[in-house]
Amino acid sequence: METNLVMEGVKFMFLGMGTVFAFLIIMIMAINLMSYIIHRFFPEPKAADIAVNTANEQQDKNKIVAAITAAIAHHRQG
Amino acid sequence: MKNIVIKFLALFMLLAFANTTAGASEHEAVAKASTHKEETYVSKPFSEMIMGFLKDTGVVALVNPDPNELSANGEHMSSFHQGLGRVIMILITFFLFWLAIAKGFEPLLLLPIAFGGFLANIPVANIAGAHGFLGVIYNMGLSNEMFPIIIFMGVGAMTDFGPLLSNPKTALLGGAAQFGIFGTLVGAVALSHYGFVDFTLQQASAISIIGGADGPTSIFIATKLAPELLGAIAVASYSYMAMVPIIQPPIMKALTTDAERKIKMTTLRHVTRLEKLVFPILVLSLAIMVLPESTPLIGAFMFGNFLKESGVVERLNDTLQNALINITTIFLGLGVGSKLAADQFLVPDTMFIMILGIIAFSVGTAAGVLMAKLMNLFPGHKINPLIGSAGVSAVPMAARVSNKVGMEYDRTNMLLMHAMGPNVAGVIGSAVAAGVLISLFQ
Secondary structure, X not given: OOOOHHHHHHHHHHHHHHHHHHHHHHHHHHXXXXXXXXXXXXXXXXXXXXXXXXXXXXXXXXXXXXHHHHHHHHHHHO | XXXXXXXXXXXXXXXXXXXXXHHHHHHHHHHHXXXXXXXXXXXXXXXXXXXXXXXOOHHHHHHOOOOOOEOOOOOEOOHHHHOHXXXXXXXXXXXXXXXXXXXXXXXHHHHHHHHHHHHHOOOOXXXXXXXXXXXXXXXXXXXXXXXXXXXXXXXXXXXXXXXXXXXXXXXXXXXXXXXXXXXXXXXXXXXXXXXXXXXXXXXXXXXXXXXXXXXXXXXXXXXXXXXXXXXXXXXXXXHHHHXXXXXXXXXXXXXXXXXXXXXXXXXXXXXXXXXXXXXXXXXXXXXXXHOHHHHHHHHHHHHHHHHHHHOOOHHHHHHHHHHHHHHHHHHHHHHHHHHHOHHHHOOHHHHHHHHHHHHHHHHHHHHHHHHHHHHOOOOOOOOOHHHHHHHOOOOOHHHHHHHHHHHHHOOOOOOHHHHHHHHHHHHHHHHHHHHHHHHHOO
């Protein structure tokens, strides 16, 4: 039987490009859904939390400076 | 005193006995060896020995080949493929060395492939045969599609899906570029339909996958559908990938206007770690549901990426990205090189594969750029069409080309990260296309 190879090729082309696009479009929708869910329910620690942390660190630093100053003063007195 | 003498004598006798038995066994061994030699070795005059040796040299084998010598496939070869053809192939491998070393064309793969080809064209030694070391390497990991899969794991571990996740719609550009594969498939079957060449549908599919611009995928498909064309397909695929900076820019410039090339894209949003971690599982799940045939490639790719993004197996990630992929690259290159033997490469088909390959590449590039222009007709953030060309895989070379061409027109327009989105989507796209082709021939 003589099959028309060119027609076969065109069929392959439509099927192949169709599958590739279908897959990628589903993937895009899935990515968008995933991003929405993750940002909605599992957000990363917000900038405010980080700011609070740094504020705490600043306080710690101040305490350390105070302690060192006190120690130096004590040393000079003695 | 008497006691000592007796002991001494006894010791002496023991030693003497041991000595004689040892001597006897030595004699026997010598006798055996000499009889063994007498079976195979016949004393010849010195002149005859020199003549026999000269007959075994490579020069004689190339000039006056033995008509009974079989190729690596165990078939008879024409005297052209045994003599002059081998010399031509060795010169071609020298040209590939020059391309790799002086021009920097994908040296990591081109050098092992070219040296494998050099070794495969040595007469008499039959290195590419089933028992030669190249043949052993080929059977170890290429004929069963193992090496491309391992390479895919390493590529997965090196890939950052961040740019794709922050702008998912650019994945469509990676899909459009796969038109290079299927458009060329039609071209290849048309060529054989009108009698220029004689490609079967399988062979045409294996050739057109060059348009996916993805080395491991090309090798994977070629070994599955048309192993006899593997050498030409792999060489075409890797040499065109290396020539991306030469092939793509003229096409990109021809299809875009000056204003389009200066489009600035919005900055990418931050992608959280959890998104990157879920993504490989998500894509693999989709592949399982839509097209299980594509899961060997996508599964290996996502395995590598998952190890990387998990952040808890730094050692394995490091091995995948470096040691494992390097070792596999050496073997893959040599194995592909073994298919550069003259009797398999110096055939008219090779020329058509080279021509179809570059058409596939150009069509893919053009399709990506045109898709970006099409997407700009819809409302939403505008896309710079120059990143469309990155939809052919060739990670990260194609993305760098987009960036470079963009900066030629506007020094401040950094497109690299934007182009990485379609670039990695192109890898997924070609893996899906490969899965479609495999499923069609099941």
